[in-house]
Amino acid sequence: MHVLRRRRFRQAAVQAVVVYLLLVLLLVVQTLSAGGDAIAALRRLTFPVSAVVGFVVPAGLPPVAVVLVLAATLAAQAWLICVVVRGPVTRPEDADAGTAGDPRVRVVRWSLYSLAAGAFLSHLVPLPYSVVVLLATLLQGWVMMRFPDVLRRTGRFHRTLMLSTGLIGAGATCLRALDIAFVLPGTAGAMALTLVKLVQFLGFVWLAFVVAAQMRERRWSTLTVLLGWISVLVGAFAFCLDNFFDFGIHEPPVFTFGQLHAVVAILWEVRSAHELAPGRTEDGRAALHKTPDA
Numbered sequence: 001m002h003v004l005r006r007r008r009f010r011q012a013a014v015q016a017v018v019v020y021l022l023l024v025l026l027l028v029v030q031t032l033s034a035g036g037d038a039i040a041a042l043r044r045l046t047f048p049v050s051a052v053v054g055f056v057v058p059a060g061l062p063p064v065a066v067v068l069v070l071a072a073t074l075a076a077q078a079w080l081i082c083v084v085v086r087g088p089v090t091r092p093e094d095a096d097a098g099t100a101g102d103p104r105v106r107v108v109r110w111s112l113y114s115l116a117a118g119a120f121l122s123h124l125v126p127l128p129y130s131v132v133v134l135l136a137t138l139l140q141g142w143v144m145m146r147f148p149d150v151l152r153r154t155g156r157f158h159r160t161l162m163l164s165t166g167l168i169g170a171g172a173t174c175l176r177a178l179d180i181a182f183v184l185p186g187t188a189g190a191m192a193l194t195l196v197k198l199v200q201f202l203g204f205v206w207l208a209f210v211v212a213a214q215m216r217e218r219r220w221s222t223l224t225v226l227l228g229w230i231s232v233l234v235g236a237f238a239f240c241l242d243n244f245f246d247f248g249i250h251e252p253p254v255f256t257f258g259q260l261h262a263v264v265a266i267l268w269e270v271r272s273a274h275e276l277a278p279g280r281t282e283d284g285r286a287a288l289h290k291t292p293d294a
Contacts, residue, residue, distance in 0.1 A: 013086035017078045024074065042070050046077040080263070084116045084270050104149040105276050111143045112273035116266045133177035141170040144206060150276060153216040162209040169202035176200060197243045204236040220275050227268040235261035 024045045031041040061069070118139065122132045144166030148159040176196050211228035214220040238257035 010086055013082045016085045017082050020078060020081055021074075042074070046070065046073045080266065081120065084113070084120070084266065104146065108143065108146050108150050109273040109276045111139065111146060112269045112276075115139055115143060116269045116273075119262055119266050130177045134174060137170050137173045137177070140203075141167060144170060147210060151213050151217060154213045158209065158213065162206060162213070165202040165209065166206035169200055169204075169206055172196045172199035173203065201236070201239060204232055204239065207235070208232045214272070220272065224268065224271040224275060227264055227271060231261055231264045231268050234264060 024042070027045060028041055031037070115136070118136055122136065144163065148154065148162060151159070154162075176193075207228070211225060211232060214225050214228060234257060238261055241257065
């Protein structure tokens with residue numbers, strides 16, 4: 001609570017968590033009154049954290065243990081929402097920071113916040129899968145175009161590679177969501193699908209370029225960079241396991257790796273946005289190490 005009191009949007013964070021918990025309570029009660037499966041509903045409402053916990057916790061637990069696990073999952077999900085909404089730590093010197101009026105920084109920060117928030121809304125709001133993917137890809141494409149604007153120690157060649165790999169990968173994701181390239185008959189359709197998957201993998205190459213650039217920028221902390229690399233490795237592994245290789249691993253673990261990537265990506269996006277806040281200059285990394293954070 002001491003750390004939360006110093007957050008810029010602390011009241012909004014508390015309100016968001018309260019609204020979320022009330023929404024979960026109402027939907028679970030509605031499911032119970034309709035004779036439905038309340039545990040399944042609670043798993044859906046605590047996604048993506050529940051997907052990770054569901055794989056780690058052994059199957060066959062008694063109902064009381066399942067309820068306790070889901071309650072802990074709900075608390076973890078509420079904490080994740082608080083991390084997304086609460087904003088960066090407020091410092092007295094932030095008011096005089098030189099980046100406070102930079103519109104490019106504000107655009108990137110709020111785009112990253114929107115990406116993180118969309119990860120929750122996509123599972124609370126019932127939308128078709130293709131619509132969710134297209135909206136997320138369009139927002140991510142916007143971030144891909146604007147992120148190089150806030151990098152100070154990245155050369156033109158690195159920026160060009162970053163932008164090209166990101167936009168090409170996002171375009172492949174859109175094609176796959178729309179099933180445009182797979183209407184060809186027979187072998188041609190399968191080859192088109194494989195090609196789109198290979199191009200779609202460039203999205204992880206873009207993320208690797210971004211995290212590598214963050215390593216050279218002193219405004220991002222070591223923990224943020226570490227979360228970025230974990231997101232790259234886990235996401236790329238899950239994508240390859242699901243699309244290119246078959247190691248005899250059952251589908252739920254593959255699905256869980258993807259959701260673990262989603263959770264880590266949310267934390268990376270939020271921390272990256274927090275540390276772009278006013279007052280985080282190129283010598284601000286040491287100050288960030290002294291502050292408890294997400």
